[in-house]
Amino acid sequence: MNIIDLNDASRALSDLRTARPLVHNITNYVAMTLSANVLLALGASPAMVHAVEEVEDFVSISSSLVINIGTLSPRWVEAMGLAARKANSLGKPWVLDPVGCGATPYRTNVAASLATLRPTIIRGNASEIMSLAGAAGAGGQGVDSTAASAQALDSARALAKKTGAVVAVTGEVDYVCDGHETVGITGGDALMPLSTALGCALSAVTAAFAAVRAPFAATVAALAVYGAAGREAALRCNGNGPGHLPAELCDALHGADLAMLERHAAIRASVTA
Amino acid sequence: MNIIDLNDASRALSDLRTARPLVHNITNYVAMTLSANVLLALGASPAMVHAVEEVEDFVSISSSLVINIGTLSPRWVEAMGLAARKANSLGKPWVLDPVGCGATPYRTNVAASLATLRPTIIRGNASEIMSLAGAAGAGGQGVDSTAASAQALDSARALAKKTGAVVAVTGEVDYVCDGHETVGITGGDALMPLSTALGCALSAVTAAFAAVRAPFAATVAALAVYGAAGREAALRCNGNGPGHLPAELCDALHGADLAMLERHAAIRASVTA
Amino acid sequence: MNIIDLNDASRALSDLRTARPLVHNITNYVAMTLSANVLLALGASPAMVHAVEEVEDFVSISSSLVINIGTLSPRWVEAMGLAARKANSLGKPWVLDPVGCGATPYRTNVAASLATLRPTIIRGNASEIMSLAGAAGAGGQGVDSTAASAQALDSARALAKKTGAVVAVTGEVDYVCDGHETVGITGGDALMPLSTALGCALSAVTAAFAAVRAPFAATVAALAVYGAAGREAALRCNGNGPGHLPAELCDALHGADLAMLERHAAIRASVTA
Numbered sequence: 001m002n003i004i005d006l007n008d009a010s011r012a013l014s015d016l017r018t019a020r021p022l023v024h025n026i027t028n029y030v031a032m033t034l035s036a037n038v039l040l041a042l043g044a045s046p047a048m049v050h051a052v053e054e055v056e057d058f059v060s061i062s063s064s065l066v067i068n069i070g071t072l073s074p075r076w077v078e079a080m081g082l083a084a085r086k087a088n089s090l091g092k093p094w095v096l097d098p099v100g101c102g103a104t105p106y107r108t109n110v111a112a113s114l115a116t117l118r119p120t121i122i123r124g125n126a127s128e129i130m131s132l133a134g135a136a137g138a139g140g141q142g143v144d145s146t147a148a149s150a151q152a153l154d155s156a157r158a159l160a161k162k163t164g165a166v167v168a169v170t171g172e173v174d175y176v177c178d179g180h181e182t183v184g185i186t187g188g189d190a191l192m193p194l195s196t197a198l199g200c201a202l203s204a205v206t207a208a209f210a211a212v213r214a215p216f217a218a219t220v221a222a223l224a225v226y227g228a229a230g231r232e233a234a235l236r237c238n239g240n241g242p243g244h245l246p247a248e249l250c251d252a253l254h255g256a257d258l259a260m261l262e263r264h265a266a267i268r269a270s271v272t273a
Numbered sequence: 274m275n276i277i278d279l280n281d282a283s284r285a286l287s288d289l290r291t292a293r294p295l296v297h298n299i300t301n302y303v304a305m306t307l308s309a310n311v312l313l314a315l316g317a318s319p320a321m322v323h324a325v326e327e328v329e330d331f332v333s334i335s336s337s338l339v340i341n342i343g344t345l346s347p348r349w350v351e352a353m354g355l356a357a358r359k360a361n362s363l364g365k366p367w368v369l370d371p372v373g374c375g376a377t378p379y380r381t382n383v384a385a386s387l388a389t390l391r392p393t394i395i396r397g398n399a400s401e402i403m404s405l406a407g408a409a410g411a412g413g414q415g416v417d418s419t420a421a422s423a424q425a426l427d428s429a430r431a432l433a434k435k436t437g438a439v440v441a442v443t444g445e446v447d448y449v450c451d452g453h454e455t456v457g458i459t460g461g462d463a464l465m466p467l468s469t470a471l472g473c474a475l476s477a478v479t480a481a482f483a484a485v486r487a488p489f490a491a492t493v494a495a496l497a498v499y500g501a502a503g504r505e506a507a508l509r510c511n512g513n514g515p516g517h518l519p520a521e522l523c524d525a526l527h528g529a530d531l532a533m534l535e536r537h538a539a540i541r542a543s544v545t546a
Numbered sequence: 547m548n549i550i551d552l553n554d555a556s557r558a559l560s561d562l563r564t565a566r567p568l569v570h571n572i573t574n575y576v577a578m579t580l581s582a583n584v585l586l587a588l589g590a591s592p593a594m595v596h597a598v599e600e601v602e603d604f605v606s607i608s609s610s611l612v613i614n615i616g617t618l619s620p621r622w623v624e625a626m627g628l629a630a631r632k633a634n635s636l637g638k639p640w641v642l643d644p645v646g647c648g649a650t651p652y653r654t655n656v657a658a659s660l661a662t663l664r665p666t667i668i669r670g671n672a673s674e675i676m677s678l679a680g681a682a683g684a685g686g687q688g689v690d691s692t693a694a695s696a697q698a699l700d701s702a703r704a705l706a707k708k709t710g711a712v713v714a715v716t717g718e719v720d721y722v723c724d725g726h727e728t729v730g731i732t733g734g735d736a737l738m739p740l741s742t743a744l745g746c747a748l749s750a751v752t753a754a755f756a757a758v759r760a761p762f763a764a765t766v767a768a769l770a771v772y773g774a775a776g777r778e779a780a781l782r783c784n785g786n787g788p789g790h791l792p793a794e795l796c797d798a799l800h801g802a803d804l805a806m807l808e809r810h811a812a813i814r815a816s817v818t819a
Contacts, residue, residue, distance in 0.1 A: 022688045030305045030321050032576045036742035041788055046742070047646065047688035048576055051619045057650035061688065073324045073348070075619070100320065104330035142295045142320035142334065194527070196309035196319070241527030242314055243520035247789035254740070254787030303578045303594050346597045346621070373593065376607065379600035415568045415593035415607065467800070469582035469592070514800030515587055516793035 004183065004220045005267055010258040012213050012221040017043035021063035021211030023204060026050045026080055028070025028099065031200035034246055035066075038201040041250035042225075044208040055079045059086040063211035066204050067119075069110055070099035070143070070197075077110050084117040093120040093210035093218070096165070097203035100143040102131030115163050120215050122159065123168040123203045126152035133159040144193070149173055153182065166215040168206070170199060174223045178216050185220060187227020187265035189234030194242035198249070202226050205253075224265045229253045231264035277456065277493045278540055283531040285486050285494040290316035294336035294484030296477060299323045299353055301343025301372065304473035307519055308339075311474040314523035315498075317481040328352045332359040336484035339477050340392075342383055343372035343416070343470075350383050357390040366393040366483035366491070369438070370476035373416040375404030388436050393488050395432065396441040396476045399425035406432040417466070422446055426455065439488040441479070443472060447496045451489050458493060460500020460538035462507030467515035471522070475499050478526075497538045502526045504537035550729065550766045551813055556804040558759050558767040563589035567609035567757030569750060572596045572626055574616025574645065577746035580792055581612075584747040587796035588771075590754040601625045605632040609757035612750050613665075615656055616645040616689070616743075623656050630663040639666040639756035639764075642711070643749035646689040648677030661709050666761050668705065669714040669749045672698035679705040690739070695719055699728065712761040714752070716745060720769045724762050731766060733773020733811035735780030740788035744795070748772050751799075770811045775799045777810035 022045045027035055032048050039046035049058040052075060059065055065087045067080045087094040096119035098111035111132050115122065124132065126147035127140030133155035140146055149171030160167040160179040169175045174185040192198050205226050209218035233248035252260070295318045300308055305321050312319035322331040325348060332338055338360045340353045360367040369392035371384035384405050388395065397405065399420035400413030406428035413419055422444030433440040433452040442448045447458040465471050478499050482491035506521035525533070568591045573581055578594050585592035595604040598621060605611055611633045613626045633640040642665035644657035657678050661668065670678065672693035673686030679701035686692055695717030706713040706725040715721045720731040738744050751772050755764035779794035798806070 241524035243523035250789035251787035514797035516796035
């Protein structure tokens with residue numbers, strides 16, 4: 001059993017800051033700058049490297065890898081496969097973010113193909129996870145989910161069993177499952193979906209935690225820390241809208257500690273919903 | 274006659290927020306994140322998709338499309354043509370933003386070629402519109418205009434007649450024309466040209482309005498809302514410079530209403546200047 | 547002798563704002579938006595153009611060029627070579643930023659190859675400069691330096707002699723050398739490495755100054771202005787973290803003057819450390 005509580009999440013954060021893992025990002029153009037800033041604020045060291053000519057070499061010097069399919073093209077897909085295989089061969093954790101899976105056949109096929117390459121962790125919204133699991137009726141509006149995260153729980157469990165990955169479905173409530181067990185995490189804020197690429201940056205944060213914890217604990221810690229910081233950041237926006245949310249999120253992650261976690265996040269083990 | 278006033282613009286904004294249109298962006302690397310955040314803050318749902326392998330499928334599920342040539346390469350140009358043709362075949366509105374038209378022959382040729390594909394709306398600065406209309410002496414410094422918007426009015430009208438598009442020239446005063454009629458919109462602030470990609474994001478906003486209004490009304494509403502929000506955002510920068518302008522602009526768009534429009538924008542019909 | 551003081555740097559800034567140079571950026575995806583905003587806030591006119599089909603034409607209309615290898619791919623490398631050669635043939639200054647040199651063989655080879663094309667100025671962190679100079683034991687964690695800037699001084703001097711470029715090594719203290727002389731510049735803040743792409747944007751700023759001053763003076767002025775503005779911006783973050791640093795940096799650059807330089811920066815000539 002993966003019993004993880006807020007104290008564990010806080011200790012994982014401390015270890016991350018000490019280790020300062022180098023996180024290799026193959027991510028979309030929209031999310032690159034935010035992902036880098038979020039990782040730096042959290043205490044990790046980010047790099048964005050996607051050329052077929054160097055991705056494998058870069059995996060070799062990195063602590064973990066995130067592959068995000070937000071803005072696809074064939075050469076990048078080739079690099080994603082090379083990087084994933086290299087990470088596997090070196091036993092390094094990697095996170096798959098199947099952005100917009102289900103929106104177009106190309107996108108769905110690429111996500112499905114990457115999911116066969118034994119990702120350590122898969123993180124997506126409800127529509128993406130349902131689509132990737134092959135669920136009928138997986139909704140979605142482009143890259144935004146039209147389904148609540150709880151609706152995707154069965155799909156998440158099936159996907160975890162099929163791929164061997166820890167699967168996270170994020171939304172108003174976040175869920176993490178590994179085929180055996182499911183944990184629910186609350187936190188975050190309704191303002192977050194109004195600022196772009198926050199989910200993508202969360203996948204990068206999950207990869208950072210995967211450098212210092214086993215996959216299930218890493219994912220739960222990442223979601224708890226990010227949810228708490230997201231809520232803190234939204235409060236600091238003072239009801240003025242989402243404009244300053246990315247900057248506030250970086251500040252909140254920079255200052256995140258156990259007190260912030262206890263103020264804004266909760267982890268519920270053995271969720272059956 | 275296209276009589277549009279601030280009340281109409283405000284109603285269009287309400288309808289946009291209700292419809293939450295999915296706006297497909299093929300835009301430049303510099304503008305992607307801001308365009309996404311501006312669209313989210315306004316109440317639309319953005320997606321950035323540019324691969325030849327999926328652009329047509331994505332047009333099919335989108336409400337409208339923006340094609341922005343800011344950072345060009347041949348595969349993207351190919352995708353732009355596919356997406357524009359698909360939008361036409363499905364009767365979906367699309368906006369052409371001819372960034373830097375006139376700066377290099379490649380850029381001018383690509384813009385001219387896209388302009389033949391019956392864009393619903395063309396939005397650019399004075400130098401770009403003059404160059405695209407084939408005017409002699411269209412100035413420009415890279416992607417910034419060296420001409421005032423009023424200087425481009427004849428070019429805008431000629432371009433509207435030639436392409437069938439509604440043409441918007443934006444600058445200190447914005448103009449919208451369709452070959453028959455011209456409307457002038459005031460708003461905005463001198464701080465706006467000091468923050469990158471605000472014009473590109475305006476093209477994305479125009480595409481969002483085109484999902485809920487006919488092209489002329491959509492363009493006028495977009496310029497009025499954006500101009501008012503831009504002015505509001507600039508005021509909130511308190512004379513400290515343009516650093517926080519993108520964030521303030523998102524907040525202002527998020528909170529935009531008729532009162533903000535009346536405070537900062539004006540629409541003058543039947544402009545002859 | 548290149549005697550440069552804060553008064554000279556301030557005058558160079560005034561001249562830059564008057565000239566409003568068009569700075570051509572071939573830079574990485576992470577740094578594009580920030581580089582554009584930093585250049586606009588400073589008073590320059592930025593453009594991001596990288597297609598093989600148009601880079602040479604764009605160099606022809608630009609005042610200076612920056613080539614940054616942060617996110618590489620073969621077509622971009624081809625464009626970088628074309629742009630550098632065109633700048634040389636027209637006598638226009640260009641800045642090389644060898645991001646992550648040493649992290650992978652591909653990256654190191656591309657940087658070394660560009661360094662043979664007579665860059666006017668090379669700016670990097672200690673690990674990058676040491677790697678590019680061929681120093682044994684050049685550390686580095688991805689794109690972040692693991693060495694202090696003073697450790698790279700010998701490498702910087704050797705690189706300046708080998709390439710003919712003015713070489714800047716930036717870090718807690720910045721150094722500029724041309725093979726004969728070395729100047730040290732203090733300024734900046736420990737918060738700066740916690741926000742992404744600030745070094746890349748500094749290379750763009752250096753290119754802007756190179757449009758109005760000879761290479762050595764331009765580099766020193768750029769580092770002094772940027773260091774002072776960076777320190778000012780960090781102070782305005784009020785200890786809340788790096789989230790608002792990019793916006794504050796733009797505001798500080800927008801308002802930079804001799805008083806800000808005197809408050810936060812110092813130039814020490816004839817450094818021998």
